[in-house]
Amino acid sequence: xxxxxxxxxxxxxLGRGVEAALAQNPDMRLxxxxxxxxxxxxxxxxxxxxxxxxxxxxxxxxxxxxxxLCGGSKTDLPEQGPYLAQFFTTVDSFDTHATVNDYxxxxxxxxxxxxxxxxxxxxxxxxxxxxxxxxxxxxxxxGETYSFWGKGxxxxxxxxxRSVDGVKKGVQYTLPxxxxxxxxxxxxxxxxxxxxxxxxxxxxxxxxxxxxxxVRDTIVNMPHYFADYDTEVHFIDDETFARDHSAxxxxxxxxxxxxxxxxxxxxxxxSLALGSNPEFTAxxxxxxxxxxxxxxxxxxxxARTVFDVAPGLLSPKDPAQLRKELL
Ligand SMILES: NC(=O)C1=CN([C@@H]2O[C@H](COP(=O)(O)OP(=O)(O)OC[C@H]3O[C@@H](n4cnc5c(N)ncnc54)[C@H](OP(=O)(O)O)[C@@H]3O)[C@@H](O)[C@H]2O)C=CC1
Ligand SMILES: N[C@@H](C[C@H]1CC(C(=O)O)=NO1)C(=O)O
Numbered sequence: 046x047x048x049x050x051x052x053x054x055x056x057x058x059l060g061r062g063v064e065a066a067l068a069q070n071p072d073m074r075l076x077x078x079x080x081x082x083x084x085x086x087x088x089x090x091x092x093x094x095x096x097x098x099x100x101x102x103x104x105x106x107x108x109x110x111x112x113x114l115c116g117g118s119k120t121d122l123p124e125q126g127p128y129l130a131q132f133f134t135t136v137d138s139f140d141t142h143a144t145v146n147d148y149x150x151x152x153x154x155x156x157x158x159x160x161x162x163x164x165x166x167x168x169x170x171x172x173x174x175x176x177x178x179x180x181x182x183x184x185x186x187x188g189e190t191y192s193f194w195g196k197g198x199x200x201x202x203x204x205x206x207r208s209v210d211g212v213k214k215g216v217q218y219t220l221p222x223x224x225x226x227x228x229x230x231x232x233x234x235x236x237x238x239x240x241x242x243x244x245x246x247x248x249x250x251x252x253x254x255x256x257x258x259x260v261r262d263t264i265v266n267m268p269h270y271f272a273d274y275d276t277e278v279h280f281i282d283d284e285t286f287a288r289d290h291s292a293x294x295x296x297x298x299x300x301x302x303x304x305x306x307x308x309x310x311x312x313x314x315x316s317l318a319l320g321s322n323p324e325f326t327a328x329x330x331x332x333x334x335x336x337x338x339x340x341x342x343x344x345x346x347x348a349r350t351v352f353d354v355a356p357g358l359l360s361p362k363d364p365a366q367l368r369k370e371l372l
Contacts, residue, residue, distance in 0.1 A: 051067055052133075053075070053077075054115060055081075055121060059115035059200065061327075062324040063113050064090050066331040072335070076108060077095040077105075080097075080099060111337055112129055112134070113334055114129060118141045119204060120208050126165070127154075128155075130161055132161075137166070138166065139166045141201075148165060156347045161341065163349065164351075168326040175350075178301070184313070185303030187304050187305070188301055189301075189303070191229045191237070193225075194297035195296070197218065198292075206247050211255030211259065213250045216248050218245070218247075218248075221297070222244075230312075250283055296317045297316070299315045300313065
């Protein structure tokens with residue numbers, strides 16, 4: 046085919062972002078959107094894009110080159126990832142740090158068996174930040190690595206808030222400690238606990254009849270997402286939510302602070318400033334969808350991460366064109 050045929054599994058913030066990102070990449074084409082909800086209630090940006098029930102997805106195995114999984118990491122991907130790897134080469138943004146190796150194993154078996162590539166944990170963190178942490182530690186062997194996010198809206202933590210019984214709408218903002226950032230930028234290489242680096246603020250609209258104290262306790266004690274942080278939960282009404290919490294900016298940076306030779310201080314900093322967290326993440330998913338397609342075309346199969354993907358595979362440019370950008 047003269048285009049890479051892409052489909053979206055799960056149409057939320059990320060799914061919408063992938064649709065927009067595909068429109069910016071002429072070598073790729075959106076075949077359709079798959080959703081667990083009633084197709085009539087799912088409205089793509091482009092009304093011509095077909096929406097299919099998730100229950101029919103297997104029948105499209107020969108019509109789709111890459112399936113981009115846009116479900117939530119907490120509850121959707123652990124089930125959808127291994128299931129869909131049986132039928133498609135997939136890319137996802139799985140971001141539950143504590144279970145990353147379990148998920149890798151759960152993808153690898155079905156992908157190897159089916160001869161598909163399952164490229165996991167693509168985005169910015171995990172994803173581009175992961176690469177920059179790895180580069181930093183490989184190049185500056187002696188030093189410390191720091192990741193800071195925000196102030197901004199975490200999709201993963203917001204989706205985790207939305208997964209709590211009694212929550213009708215929810216978002217989570219991550220706030221970095223300015224003091225911690227200053228100490229790191231001064232090259233102090235401080236020891237910082239998870240709790241010393243960020244605080245988390247949630248804004249929730251409750252379902253009618255839900256108990257606020259129960260919802261707050263469930264959120265602040267949630268393993269992997271909130272238990273290791275100081276977290277505030279604010280309860281607001283629908284109109285406040287719509288007025289103040291519709292944008293999804295975010296950003297952050299990775300710093301590798303080290304020394305070389307006889308004590309020369311060295312510092313690497315990679316930073317992102319995101320007007321839309323989901324649209325940026327979706328743009329990374331689409332670039333890596335191109336790479337996953339190429340890996341599958343080469344006959345590779347099994348689970349992969351961004352560490353396994355040569356950067357050139359991401360580019361729509363041919364290798365000779367790309368080489369001109371070496372310097
Ligand atoms: N690696 C990274 O850097 C990043 C990773 N992420 C990950 O992406 C995941 C998805 O984020 P995001 O797209 O914001 O999550 P959403 O909550 O918007 O969507 C998750 C799923 O929920 C369903 N859904 C969407 N809207 C509705 C609705 N109105 N009512 C009921 N169900 C709905 C969709 O599935 P269906 O259509 O089948 O109903 C969708 O796939 C996050 O959990 C996070 O883990 C996000 C950003 C960065
Ligand atoms: N995976 C994150 C992307 C970044 C944002 C983040 C945080 O604010 O805790 N951690 O990683 C997301 O879902 O937005």
